[in-house]
Amino acid sequence: MPSARFAPARPIYPVAGIRAVEARALPGAVPPLMERAGAAAAALALRLLDGPGSVLVACGPGNNGGDGFVVARHLKAAGLRVVVAFAGEPAKLPADASAAHAAWLEHGGSTSAELPPPPPGGWNLVVDALFGIGLQRPLEGRYAGWIATLNAQPCPRLALDIPSGLDADSGRRLGPCFAASHTVSFIALKPGLLTLDGPDQCGELHLQEIDVDAEALAPAPGHEITPALFAGRLAPRARNSHKGSYGDAALIGGAPGMVGAAILAGRAAANLGAGRVLVGLLDPATLPVDILRPELMFRSAPELLAEAGIAAFAVGPGLGQSDAAWTLVHAAIALPAQLVLDADALNLVARDPGLQAALAHRSRPAVLTPHPAEAARLLGSTTADVQADRIAAACRMAGQLKAWVVLKGCGSIVANPDGHWWINSSGNPAMATAGIGDVLSGILAALLARGWDAGEALLAAVHLHGLAGDRVCAAQGLDSGLLADELAPAARACFNAWVVPSPADAPQRPTE
Numbered sequence: 001m002p003s004a005r006f007a008p009a010r011p012i013y014p015v016a017g018i019r020a021v022e023a024r025a026l027p028g029a030v031p032p033l034m035e036r037a038g039a040a041a042a043a044l045a046l047r048l049l050d051g052p053g054s055v056l057v058a059c060g061p062g063n064n065g066g067d068g069f070v071v072a073r074h075l076k077a078a079g080l081r082v083v084v085a086f087a088g089e090p091a092k093l094p095a096d097a098s099a100a101h102a103a104w105l106e107h108g109g110s111t112s113a114e115l116p117p118p119p120p121g122g123w124n125l126v127v128d129a130l131f132g133i134g135l136q137r138p139l140e141g142r143y144a145g146w147i148a149t150l151n152a153q154p155c156p157r158l159a160l161d162i163p164s165g166l167d168a169d170s171g172r173r174l175g176p177c178f179a180a181s182h183t184v185s186f187i188a189l190k191p192g193l194l195t196l197d198g199p200d201q202c203g204e205l206h207l208q209e210i211d212v213d214a215e216a217l218a219p220a221p222g223h224e225i226t227p228a229l230f231a232g233r234l235a236p237r238a239r240n241s242h243k244g245s246y247g248d249a250a251l252i253g254g255a256p257g258m259v260g261a262a263i264l265a266g267r268a269a270a271n272l273g274a275g276r277v278l279v280g281l282l283d284p285a286t287l288p289v290d291i292l293r294p295e296l297m298f299r300s301a302p303e304l305l306a307e308a309g310i311a312a313f314a315v316g317p318g319l320g321q322s323d324a325a326w327t328l329v330h331a332a333i334a335l336p337a338q339l340v341l342d343a344d345a346l347n348l349v350a351r352d353p354g355l356q357a358a359l360a361h362r363s364r365p366a367v368l369t370p371h372p373a374e375a376a377r378l379l380g381s382t383t384a385d386v387q388a389d390r391i392a393a394a395c396r397m398a399g400q401l402k403a404w405v406v407l408k409g410c411g412s413i414v415a416n417p418d419g420h421w422w423i424n425s426s427g428n429p430a431m432a433t434a435g436i437g438d439v440l441s442g443i444l445a446a447l448l449a450r451g452w453d454a455g456e457a458l459l460a461a462v463h464l465h466g467l468a469g470d471r472v473c474a475a476q477g478l479d480s481g482l483l484a485d486e487l488a489p490a491a492r493a494c495f496n497a498w499v500v501p502s503p504a505d506a507p508q509r510p511t512e
Ligand SMILES: NC(=O)C1=CN([C@@H]2O[C@H](COP(=O)(O)OP(=O)(O)OC[C@H]3O[C@@H](n4cnc5c(N)ncnc54)[C@H](OP(=O)(O)O)[C@@H]3O)[C@@H](O)[C@H]2O)[C@@H](O)CC1
Pocket: 022, 026, 033, 034, 035, 037, 060, 061, 062, 063, 064, 065, 067, 094, 130, 131, 132, 133, 134, 135, 136, 137, 138, 139, 140, 143, 160, 161, 162, 186
């Protein structure tokens, strides 16, 4: 089965969900969860240290601080020089943290109320155990000063559960925020680790489930995206098939000056195995051919919309917002085919309640691919509001328009009309460049043309698009300068690697 090759999609819980899991896991847990968390974090700390050295553990007033005391105890027992700075009052610690504090003292530890200066040669590791999922407001005063000092240490910086100052639900920095090189999070993933500022603040992310099966204790509202979610679609093609078996993908866009967007999308659709790819341009000086991709067929946009038998349309790349563009969007929504709306198609929908109503009443849910500014227009809000709670924004769009939605950006959020959501972790900032979104539309059009349903196609396309960007950047050592047209061949390679296992994955024939 192909699914055995892929890691299962791990659950993601906002703070309220993590609290529900904890409440069910805590009673009678042996060893206590905090002991498990601290031991797991200490094991990672020892790997980061890779030898003797001095460690600074900064502990806060809640249970995140308690984790820090457990880490300190293990590292001291391992022979390291450990200094604990404690910003709270022992008498006010919650019960588990109070026990961890007492155990630290019993094992010969002490605490300092201020951050001590680094030893000669500097710290070998700093551990942020100031605040976890209990952060309520921006850090100020002494805590802000501590964060600035910790961030300035030129050594590995390990955050426990979540970097202090990062909002666990939204991934927003609430003022000063620990800049971790590594984060070890406990029990389950939180959205804030994976989206918006989270990936920048977390560094390398490690999840330690500490023997808690979260999904057995409370349903998860969200999941990460892995190919396990669409593995059932990743079977090799039947030998007895032909191009008609893989559908026609049609790209509609390319107003004057923006023809390249539609071509980028068309090329991506061709690379992802649509049976035929047709590009319908608004520009009256229509290209007769893409010389570098002569597989693409060109039509005028109205002609293509009227063509029978097209399995999937992607409308929007380079579309513009002219009256002609509105007519095309209106007609496309009314078609029974699979439908992707992107870019200016979304802006036209945002301006027109009639188009919104038509979209919400389609027999097959459409797929919408807004970036945060387009999402703000669709929701009648601001980009800042969208980014303040990306999951809520994606779910609102999906619910209101009865569509599958990806809210693009760092940690893209996919949401379905029923309120479930997924977060994607592939991709990188070199992809923040013109034309990249057009490639996503093309990948989507191809998968939809091949007969995938909207949800599977969107989850796969979003993940694949990011992987392709990662692959090109890794191969060429790019931080910037990625060209959108480089993505499609890389996406083709990643997709085919999912479908055709490498020899190492193939079942071994028993030997005599
Ligand atoms: N429970 C368990 O089983 C397990 C829990 N685990 C660990 O516990 C962590 C959650 O612990 P937690 O709930 O105690 O919250 P935590 O993040 O330590 O902070 C709360 C304290 O901070 C304070 N405070 C908040 N914001 C502030 C601000 N801006 N500036 C100043 N103060 C501020 C707040 O005070 P208040 O807002 O009430 O004034 C309160 O005193 C979790 O992330 C994980 O690491 C693991 O061991 C696994 C098992």
